[in-house]
Amino acid sequence: QQPVQSPQAVILREGEDAVINCSSSKALYSVHWYRQKHGEAPVFLMILLKGGEQKGHDKISASFNEKKQQSSLYLTASQLSYSGTYFCGTEADQGGSEKLVFGKGTKLTVNP
């Protein structure tokens, strides 16, 4: 079942912050975040496992609320290079090998 991402699109000025949310109706084992530039392949950003951890990568960080089956991606002091479409991928926690299912994406535009 496809996770739900919000918002669908965000427009920022350079230096502003943004939050992208990802929620699932299933109990999750992991949440993955990818960024895709126009015309390119999705590129892995980070993975979060159940346990409510938070991770960071430069000025991009993410959290995972296991109880709510939600993850949020935080982009701080955005740069022009952050523009792209962000996808979350979720892996259900059903004790076996579950495939990664992606959300529909959030298009982020950072303007000068």
Added chain:
Amino acid sequence: NAGVTQTPKFQVLKTGQSMTLQCAQDMNHNSMYWYRQDPGMGLRLIYYSASEGTTDKGEVPNGYNVSRLNKREFSLRLESAAPSQTSVYFCASSEHLRVGPGNTIYFGEGSWLTVV
């Protein structure tokens, strides 16, 4: 080290024609995937292969077939192309089906397919 390589990059087909998208990975991964990406729909899984010798349907398998030729190669075939199959197709691979720390999915650069 090329990662995941898929061919062709661009293709135009007529309705009813058949074609095969080729994919190869050089990371010695066990699991391989085919996704399609349509505007506003995100990445949807067509078929996957958990390991050499196995294939399984994903979310949108209708109209497609796959072959896991060997550990490196995983092809996607459209037997009778339809305009609804116009999309961008991504091949991907991971070390194992259950991804986790150190085992994420790597994508190829995509194949743009137009069916007229």
